[in-house]
Amino acid sequence: MCATKTVDVEATAAQVNHLSAAGAAVVRIAVDSPREAKSLPAIRERTRANLSVDLQENYRLAAEIAPWVDKIRYNPGHLYHHEPNKAWQDKVRLLVEVAVRHDIALRVGVNCGSVDPAAREKFAADDSIGPMLASALEHCELLDRLGFTRYCVSLKDSDPMRVIVVNQRFAAARPDVPLHLGVTEAGMPPAGIVKSRVALGELLRQGIGDTLRISLTVPNARKVEEVEAGRQLVDDVASGRFRGDAEVNLPRLNIVSCPSCSRVENEAFVDLAEQVHRMTRPWADYPITIAVMGCRVNGPGETDDADLGLWCGPNFVNLKRGDKTLGAFRYTEILARLQEELEALIRQRGLTPPQ
Numbered sequence: 001m002c003a004t005k006t007v008d009v010e011a012t013a014a015q016v017n018h019l020s021a022a023g024a025a026v027v028r029i030a031v032d033s034p035r036e037a038k039s040l041p042a043i044r045e046r047t048r049a050n051l052s053v054d055l056q057e058n059y060r061l062a063a064e065i066a067p068w069v070d071k072i073r074y075n076p077g078h079l080y081h082h083e084p085n086k087a088w089q090d091k092v093r094l095l096v097e098v099a100v101r102h103d104i105a106l107r108v109g110v111n112c113g114s115v116d117p118a119a120r121e122k123f124a125a126d127d128s129i130g131p132m133l134a135s136a137l138e139h140c141e142l143l144d145r146l147g148f149t150r151y152c153v154s155l156k157d158s159d160p161m162r163v164i165v166v167n168q169r170f171a172a173a174r175p176d177v178p179l180h181l182g183v184t185e186a187g188m189p190p191a192g193i194v195k196s197r198v199a200l201g202e203l204l205r206q207g208i209g210d211t212l213r214i215s216l217t218v219p220n221a222r223k224v225e226e227v228e229a230g231r232q233l234v235d236d237v238a239s240g241r242f243r244g245d246a247e248v249n250l251p252r253l254n255i256v257s258c259p260s261c262s263r264v265e266n267e268a269f270v271d272l273a274e275q276v277h278r279m280t281r282p283w284a285d286y287p288i289t290i291a292v293m294g295c296r297v298n299g300p301g302e303t304d305d306a307d308l309g310l311w312c313g314p315n316f317v318n319l320k321r322g323d324k325t326l327g328a329f330r331y332t333e334i335l336a337r338l339q340e341e342l343e344a345l346i347r348q349r350g351l352t353p354p355q
């Protein structure tokens with residue numbers, strides 16, 4: 001996926017071509033605004049790659065986007081943001097009409113951090129898999145009823161074990177529907193690659209999955225590492241070199257960080273994620289999860305499962321502990337503040353701080 005600003009046509013087209021030349025069969029771009037949608041004809045002119053667009057909340061942009069791309073990914077959990085009184089079924093109907101008119105594919109992209117609240121309400125609060133699965137299945141049923149066949153599904157979570165289970169259950173229920181696999185917010189290499197290999201390698205070994213993405217928090221110039229890691233995994237599974245559980249050697253302190261995309265408002269985000277990694281090395285053996293997210297759109301929701309969560313705005317980084325928001329801090333202040341919270345959390349849990 002591109003992490004350039006979509007309105008920066010030259011940079012985005014260059015990154016699309018760079019990823020495509022490295023072996024990416026589909027390259028995704030985020031489009032949230034009419035201004036970004038208007039960049040697509042010029043990007044299309046500059047590349048022959050298979051282009052997919054990530055629609056976040058603004059499903060009505062689909063008609064403007066579709067003539068220039070090969071696929072649109074929509075997130076069922078974001079459909080209710082615009083026109084909340086309109087049924088999600090009518091919104092999907094519009095997406096299908098647009099897709100049929102322009103002969104493009106759709107991806108139903110379900111994500112653990114932004115599950116449709118209506119699906120979530122039907123399950124216990126500690127059941128994260130049930131709502132994701134239910135949401136994906138109800139969208140498949142509707143697409144089937146509408147006679148639309150050019151679609152695939154993805155069910156992404158930041159926990160590799162949950163990715164395995166939710167995809168196994170979906171594949172058992174709908175073996176006919178192509179699955180795109182991914183561990184969302186896997187983080188920085190090498191941990192991000194290990195988490196993705198554990199989940200996606202196991203699924204591929206079981207014959208589950210048709211396309212995949214390895215999401216890594218890396219600077220733009222290193223984005224091809226996602227493609228290289230994905231190709232390597234596919235080769236390893238195909239040739240029997242994939243070692244499954246034997247590959248797991250992760251620190252207990254889990255850093256979840258997003259791979260960045262055009263929504264990042266301050267490029268210091270990737271540096272910040274690296275600094276959090278360095279700063280927390282002495283705490284590597286503590287069972288704590290820290291989430292570092294690149295934007296204010298998905299940051300609040302996608303830090304919900306973490307003990308400590310950070311999400312980045314243009315000038316400030318927001319910090320929360322559990323579900324309590326602690327405030328917004330300057331980029332120069334946030335690490336010290338995070339360290340204070342980490343130490344307080346360790347004391348609260350009765351653990352001995354590192355010497």
Ligand code: SF4
Nearest residue numbers: 258260261294295298
């Ligand atoms: S959290 Fe925001 S910046 Fe990061 S990948 Fe998701 S949408 Fe993009």
